[in-house]
Amino acid sequence: xxxxxxxxxxxxxxxxxxxxxxxxxxxxxxxxxxxxxxxxxxxxxxxxxxxxxxxxxxxxxxxxxxxxxxxxxxxxxxxxxxxxxxxxxxxxxxxxxxxxxxxxxxxxxxxxxxxxxxxxxxxxxxxxxxxxxxxxxxxxxxxxxxxxxxxxxxxxxxxxxxxxxxxxxxxxxxxxxxxxxxxxxxxxxxxxxxxxxxxx
Amino acid sequence: xxxxxxxxxxxxxxxxxxxxxxxxxxxxxxxxxxxxxxxxxxxxxxxxxxxxxxxxxxxxxxxxxxxxxxxxxxxxxxxxxxxxxxxxxxxxxxxxxxxxxxxxxxxxxxxxxxxxxxxxxxxxxxxxxxxxxxxxxxxxxxxxxxxxxxxxxxxxxxxxxxxxxxxxxxxxxxxxxxx
Numbered sequence: 001x002x003x004x005x006x007x008x009x010x011x012x013x014x015x016x017x018x019x020x021x022x023x024x025x026x027x028x029x030x031x032x033x034x035x036x037x038x039x040x041x042x043x044x045x046x047x048x049x050x051x052x053x054x055x056x057x058x059x060x061x062x063x064x065x066x067x068x069x070x071x072x073x074x075x076x077x078x079x080x081x082x083x084x085x086x087x088x089x090x091x092x093x094x095x096x097x098x099x100x101x102x103x104x105x106x107x108x109x110x111x112x113x114x115x116x117x118x119x120x121x122x123x124x125x126x127x128x129x130x131x132x133x134x135x136x137x138x139x140x141x142x143x144x145x146x147x148x149x150x151x152x153x154x155x156x157x158x159x160x161x162x163x164x165x166x167x168x169x170x171x172x173x174x175x176x177x178x179x180x181x182x183x184x185x186x187x188x189x190x191x192x193x194x195x196x197x198x199x200x
Numbered sequence: 201x202x203x204x205x206x207x208x209x210x211x212x213x214x215x216x217x218x219x220x221x222x223x224x225x226x227x228x229x230x231x232x233x234x235x236x237x238x239x240x241x242x243x244x245x246x247x248x249x250x251x252x253x254x255x256x257x258x259x260x261x262x263x264x265x266x267x268x269x270x271x272x273x274x275x276x277x278x279x280x281x282x283x284x285x286x287x288x289x290x291x292x293x294x295x296x297x298x299x300x301x302x303x304x305x306x307x308x309x310x311x312x313x314x315x316x317x318x319x320x321x322x323x324x325x326x327x328x329x330x331x332x333x334x335x336x337x338x339x340x341x342x343x344x345x346x347x348x349x350x351x352x353x354x355x356x357x358x359x360x361x362x363x364x365x366x367x368x369x370x371x372x373x374x375x376x377x378x379x
Contacts, residue, residue, distance in 0.1 A: 030258065034236060041229050046222050053220035062220070063228055070232045071239075078258040121211070138218045145211070162215055189208070196211055197204045 026086055029077050041070055048094045054158040055098040055151075057143035059135050065097045072097075091173040095155050102151040117144050118199040145192050156181055157188035 021043060028036035048069050053062035072093050080089050121141055146154050152174065159170045160181070167185075171178045222228065256262050357364050 027260075030260075034233065034240075037236070038229065038233055041232055042225070045225060045228060049222040050220050054215075059220075063222070066222070066228055067232050067235070071235060074236055134218075135220055135223075138215065138220060141211075141215065161212055164216070192211075193204055193208045196207045200207055200211075 021086070026077075026080075029074075030080070037074060044090060045070065048090070051091065051094050051158060051163060052098055053135070053139065054142055054162050055095070055154050056101055057139045057146065059139060061101055065094060065101065068097050069093045088169070088172045091159075092175070095159075095173055098155065099151050102154070122200050145195055146188075148191055148195070149188050152176070153184045153188040153191075156184040157192070160185050161189070 021040070025036045025040055025043075029040055045066050048066045049062050052065035052069075053059060056062055056065065069090070073090060076089075076093075080086055117140055120137070121144075146157065149157065155174055156170055156176075159165045159173060160167065165173075167178050167181050170176075170185075171181045174181065176184070357367055
């Protein structure tokens, strides 16, 4: 019984996003197999893109982050102590790359929301909230909603509220304590709520 | 739920539903793979040497075996240290016994017997109770004092013929009553 359970545990690594990766793929990547790394990229890059896109609210920059993340992952995959912590490691790389990008952006602020963008959001909301909107519109929405947030608050908001991860997972990925995660999330929700109340 | 909360939930729902889609993922993958191939071909000689020398550290079973060996070595070291400490304690105990023997420097038969107890062990033969070093010291001190008093008394009796005679008479009487 124990053996079966143990075997099952070793077979797959469960990600916060319900994605299952075979242990062999990670182990082969650790041993230098580029072929398996390609498979890994195909499996996990959409998740890196989703997080990066939602934090940065920029499609091209998010794609760059995916590339940089994968390169860093390849360079550091041997250093992962236990393959079980692979996904946390992976998301941590993504979030750190996003922090770097946001810091660069802080030096060159280029965005300010006008009334037109708020009207567009209002229209989309009145159409149907179940409606899937395009990348460009999503980026614009996230950009104006999270514009006033700090990089940490953005990351916590995206991971908790949009990627629907638990506080424990967010704490592990961002390296914050659970209390800090809660505090940042509370502040982010408050600021976004104020923006929505003011403009929509 | 307030109107603001409803709006917030609505916006959140809309954003959650609109999962960003990685378009041209093949191109992104190819770019990454190309970059990796280029970097792989660019590996310098020092890196290769480092990889050759320490690359084994990244192999799972080697790392686990090393951990096991380290644990065994640490346990052995601890055990050895415990043995050495025990031996040191034994030896230091013996040294104290001998030094106290030298320090007390007593010739009396009774005191020699006490010292024998201290050398051979801490237990008295009849009661089986352990005697501490402090108790032995107290006993020796009181015996020393008693010996001094006995000498003084003996000197007094020897120098006073009347007292000597009186003591001898009393002792004879006492011996007679005993028999």
